[in-house]
Amino acid sequence: MAGFQSLPGFRDFYPEDFSRRQHIFRVWRQNASAFGFQEYDAPVLEPLELYKTKSGDEIEAQLFSFKDKGDREVSLRPEMTPTVCRMVGAKAGALKRPIKWFSIAEFYRYERAQKGRLRAFHQFNADIFGEAGSEAEIELIALLIQCLAGFGLTKDDFYVRLSDRDLWFFYLEALGFNDAQSRALLTAIDRYEKMGDDAFKSYTEAHGDLPVDQKDKVLAFLKVKGLAELEAALAAFSSDKIAARLNDWRKVLAGLAAMGLGDFVSVDLAVVRGLAYYTGFVFEAFDRKGDLRALAGGGRYNDLVKKLGGPDLPAVGFAIGDVTTGLLLEQRGLTPAYVTAPDVYAVIGGEAERKAAFADIHALRAAGFKVEYPFKELAFGKQFKVASESAAKLALIYGGDELAKGVVKIRNLTDRTEHEVPRDQVVAAVRDTLSGD
Numbered sequence: 001m002a003g004f005q006s007l008p009g010f011r012d013f014y015p016e017d018f019s020r021r022q023h024i025f026r027v028w029r030q031n032a033s034a035f036g037f038q039e040y041d042a043p044v045l046e047p048l049e050l051y052k053t054k055s056g057d058e059i060e061a062q063l064f065s066f067k068d069k070g071d072r073e074v075s076l077r078p079e080m081t082p083t084v085c086r087m088v089g090a091k092a093g094a095l096k097r098p099i100k101w102f103s104i105a106e107f108y109r110y111e112r113a114q115k116g117r118l119r120a121f122h123q124f125n126a127d128i129f130g131e132a133g134s135e136a137e138i139e140l141i142a143l144l145i146q147c148l149a150g151f152g153l154t155k156d157d158f159y160v161r162l163s164d165r166d167l168w169f170f171y172l173e174a175l176g177f178n179d180a181q182s183r184a185l186l187t188a189i190d191r192y193e194k195m196g197d198d199a200f201k202s203y204t205e206a207h208g209d210l211p212v213d214q215k216d217k218v219l220a221f222l223k224v225k226g227l228a229e230l231e232a233a234l235a236a237f238s239s240d241k242i243a244a245r246l247n248d249w250r251k252v253l254a255g256l257a258a259m260g261l262g263d264f265v266s267v268d269l270a271v272v273r274g275l276a277y278y279t280g281f282v283f284e285a286f287d288r289k290g291d292l293r294a295l296a297g298g299g300r301y302n303d304l305v306k307k308l309g310g311p312d313l314p315a316v317g318f319a320i321g322d323v324t325t326g327l328l329l330e331q332r333g334l335t336p337a338y339v340t341a342p343d344v345y346a347v348i349g350g351e352a353e354r355k356a357a358f359a360d361i362h363a364l365r366a367a368g369f370k371v372e373y374p375f376k377e378l379a380f381g382k383q384f385k386v387a388s389e390s391a392a393k394l395a396l397i398y399g400g401d402e403l404a405k406g407v408v409k410i411r412n413l414t415d416r417t418e419h420e421v422p423r424d425q426v427v428a429a430v431r432d433t434l435s436g437d
């Protein structure tokens with residue numbers, strides 16, 4: 001069809017797509033609430049300044065930004081984190097700690113089109129403010145896992161890779177790197193999985209002039225998988241900072257294991273996260289097969305609230321995306337069936353019977369039943385055909401004979417049984433019939 005189309009990377013949600021999206025949102029919302037998180041929302045358009053330098057080069061290059069009619073530099077939000085920091089920062093004194101908030105919202109990034117990446121997508125964001133201890137990481141990683149397991153996904157379908165920017169900085173410092181070198185190196189590590197060893201080496205040569213033996217140590221650390229390996233890699237350094245950090249690691253892993261979630265989490269120092277504001281633990285969720293881009297990502301960002309003008313407030317959080325989550329659910333056959341069937345279809349004899357039917361139809365709908373009826377006069381046979389095509393459970397028959405007797409006929413469209421009920425008892429009779437009494 002010629003004519004208008006939606007922009008590249010933007011989606012139309014036809015009712016069936018919308019119902020899938022609602023299913024995803026429902027599971028997220030239900031679990032966030034079970035974990036005691038409170039829901040908030042925020043503007044979709046923000047001052048451009050909010051995203052300058054704080055989120056990092058990659059997001060900044062992808063902003064949908066423009067000047068509004070008042071000559072303000074504005075941007076559609078690419079993520080929630082700066083906004084939620086502004087909100088919490090502005091009222092931090094009045095909020096009960098720990099502050100546990102979540103939201104479900106749409107975000108906009110001018111990304112290159114690829115599987116699992118769009119220009120408008122939804123995220124579930126969950127963040128904890130005001131807790132410096134790694135108890136906050138335990139709570140959030142458990143919520144992240146439950147927000148995926150809640151769809152029926154298992155440890156064989158997805159996992160969370162846990163890493164630590166603090167530990168990377170401590171390790172690189174112990175190897176003799178200065179802060180600027182460490183930062184350049186972490187950028188290279190963020191790209192390591194796409195580039196491989198050789199490309200990584202040439203990148204680091206171009207950016208950080210590292211001695212070869214150090215490069216090899218970095219590559220070895222990058223490949224650490226598991227707590228025992230991590231402890232072994234750090235055994236040579238007798239730094240208090242490193243010892244305290246390893247204790248945090250043990251605490252997080254033991255806490256998640258005690259919740260029965262140990263199999264969902266793997267230690268993986270190759271994850272460092274592209275966004276600029278992370279300061280400590282960072283984590284990402286992926287499908288086990290490795291077919292899809294990241295399902296979720298997050299970490300600790302203790303400096304951002306302050307950088308945005310608020311108080312010094314530690315924070316941790318993550319976001320899950322709806323695009324990769326939807327693709328994974330589809331791959332695993334976990335997308336729920338799309339159901340539009342009404343509970344009741346009202347079969348109406350003629351215009352004379354319509355008034356009586358309307359009274360009951362409205363009373364049934366007000367009582368919460370899903371009720372359909374034909375807008376126009378139709379032969380009985382046609383109405384029954386429509387009723388059975390709609391997969392309605394019951395037909396309510398408003399014929400002249402029935403109404404003359406002061407009754408309505410209820411036909412069960414599954415087992416074809418029929419019975420008559422007095423007009424003033426239709427709602428109760430429908431309720432009883434549907435509940436199988």
Ligand code: HAM
Pocket residue numbers: 078079080081109111116117118119120121123125126127275294295296297298299301316317318319320321322323324
């Ligand atoms: P992020 O890693 O940029 O983190 O995004 C989190 C998730 O959002 C990704 O894993 C992916 O599922 C989804 N996502 C991101 N970009 C796109 C896209 N273009 N198309 C489809 N899905 C996408 C953040 O946004 C951080 N603000 C998360 C956070 C919250 N950190 C602390 N609190």
